[in-house]
Amino acid sequence: MVFLSVLHIRNYIGGHFRDPHSAEWLDVENPATAQRYALVARSTRADVDEAVQAAQQAFPSWSTLSAKERSDVLLAVAAKIREHADELARAESDDNGKTLRQSSTVDIPRAEANMAFFATEILHSETATHQTDVHTLNYTTRSPIGVVGCISPWNLPLYLFTWKIAPALAAGNCVVAKPSELTPFTAFLFSKLCADAGLPPGVLNVVHGLGSECGQAIIEHPDVKAISFTGGTATGRTIASIAAPQFKKLSLELGGKNASIVFADAPIAETARKVARAAFTNQGEICLCGSRILVERSIYTPFVEALVAETNKFTVGDPLEESTRMGALVSKAHMEKVLSYIELAKTEGGTVLAGGSRVRVEGRCSDGYFVAPTLIDGLTEHCRVNQEEIFGPVATVIPFDTEDQAIAMANSTPYGLAASVWTDQLQRAHRVAHRLESGIVWINCWLVRDLRTPFGGVKQSGVGREGGTEALRFFTEAKNICVWL
Numbered sequence: 001m002v003f004l005s006v007l008h009i010r011n012y013i014g015g016h017f018r019d020p021h022s023a024e025w026l027d028v029e030n031p032a033t034a035q036r037y038a039l040v041a042r043s044t045r046a047d048v049d050e051a052v053q054a055a056q057q058a059f060p061s062w063s064t065l066s067a068k069e070r071s072d073v074l075l076a077v078a079a080k081i082r083e084h085a086d087e088l089a090r091a092e093s094d095d096n097g098k099t100l101r102q103s104s105t106v107d108i109p110r111a112e113a114n115m116a117f118f119a120t121e122i123l124h125s126e127t128a129t130h131q132t133d134v135h136t137l138n139y140t141t142r143s144p145i146g147v148v149g150c151i152s153p154w155n156l157p158l159y160l161f162t163w164k165i166a167p168a169l170a171a172g173n174c175v176v177a178k179p180s181e182l183t184p185f186t187a188f189l190f191s192k193l194c195a196d197a198g199l200p201p202g203v204l205n206v207v208h209g210l211g212s213e214c215g216q217a218i219i220e221h222p223d224v225k226a227i228s229f230t231g232g233t234a235t236g237r238t239i240a241s242i243a244a245p246q247f248k249k250l251s252l253e254l255g256g257k258n259a260s261i262v263f264a265d266a267p268i269a270e271t272a273r274k275v276a277r278a279a280f281t282n283q284g285e286i287c288l289c290g291s292r293i294l295v296e297r298s299i300y301t302p303f304v305e306a307l308v309a310e311t312n313k314f315t316v317g318d319p320l321e322e323s324t325r326m327g328a329l330v331s332k333a334h335m336e337k338v339l340s341y342i343e344l345a346k347t348e349g350g351t352v353l354a355g356g357s358r359v360r361v362e363g364r365c366s367d368g369y370f371v372a373p374t375l376i377d378g379l380t381e382h383c384r385v386n387q388e389e390i391f392g393p394v395a396t397v398i399p400f401d402t403e404d405q406a407i408a409m410a411n412s413t414p415y416g417l418a419a420s421v422w423t424d425q426l427q428r429a430h431r432v433a434h435r436l437e438s439g440i441v442w443i444n445c446w447l448v449r450d451l452r453t454p455f456g457g458v459k460q461s462g463v464g465r466e467g468g469t470e471a472l473r474f475f476t477e478a479k480n481i482c483v484w485l
């Protein structure tokens, strides 16, 4: 039954807001209060079909605009994000449970930056020529693919949604996008902003619903020629098994189990502060979080003491309060999963050094899904807690004796997304970085991002790279034209 007073998060198809064909709606909850505050469309194949049709109709005119014309529209979208930044930040916090501080200083500014970056990137891109000999010249063109699917997760909702659709649209494609049904609100607000900014109807279509229904219909649709997906490794595997036999282009940004490697020459207090930030930012719900902290044995005791103190500074509380450093986890199910890993750690021989349980916050958030920032030691690198992605505020500390041992530990999981190395020795920093099986390595920093750099993982953390020219290459097809002069 539909309650008309509740906010309805509708699909955005062909420039119109539409109810789902199923006439069914899913509850959307604020995880900090455990209260439903909206309903989101439960879309099915019929809605996806309409979205793909709308995108196909829009493609001929959008793809033949000049780069400058597309750039102008996308810059207008970026300006709308800036204008509505406060509303979007609040919506992101209510939807996901993250602190307002995080959404207003990181998520929403980055969503604006994503749009502006790719809007201007296309004004400066080049294609190659290859002169074979005096008679033969090859030149390469790059054309948009057509209709592409973009599927994004709940942890950085608008940030990752725009990270995908901005390069897709800038390159001249039309998009059918699905945000996570757990956090659909900012994608809904964003579709309104796109309409206001003058993005032509059908260029971006946002279809809401469950991954297994609406997401899968996007993946399976024969006219969706490329899929850009960010989410869990298991989902990525399912998507690859559907898309690969159809020879669709695939970009998969998947899970991680990232190591922060601390050598004895790193300054203890400063490094402990930064490594704690790497572990617990956004409740540990960032694929890049360093959840395995490897520490050289000679500084293990003082470093862990400093780390426990830093961990306890992540004050858990109402996400809207300025003093809160850690908000709610995204859902009850996710909170239970995170808590089950803390219990597992105890059975695997771990000792909880900080946190370790659910937190009851007073006031309007008394039923919210909060977990204390948790630090555990005493586990081997091969146990499940150190091998599986928890994706919450849980980090482990493990001592090592030699550089080789640290590298072997860091590389011991099936994942290979990101790592950080903390040392004052320049040569060691580079040497270790080169030997890590990881798509991204930070030295003496974490989460410092330049949107031009390749972003993605190796092993089970994904296939392909996003960012800068890598993203524009993914969303275009190259053609070589050979001329006899």
Ligand code: NDP
Residues within 6 Å of the ligand: 151, 152, 153, 154, 155, 160, 178, 179, 180, 181, 182, 209, 210, 211, 212, 214, 215, 216, 217, 219, 230, 231, 232, 233, 235, 236, 238, 239, 253, 254, 255, 256, 286, 287, 389, 391, 417, 457, 461, 462
């Ligand atoms: P999921 O894999 O569960 O979901 C991601 C998206 O895919 C959601 O929109 C989901 O919809 C949809 N989906 C689920 N099943 C299917 C399907 N069969 N076909 C098509 N779409 C589907 O991931 P989470 O949302 O739980 O996100 C957390 C994961 O994302 C973590 O593993 C994290 O590491 C990873 N991640 C990776 C990043 C990277 O850049 N490498 C960045 C951020 C997160 P629904 O919500 O309805 O299930």
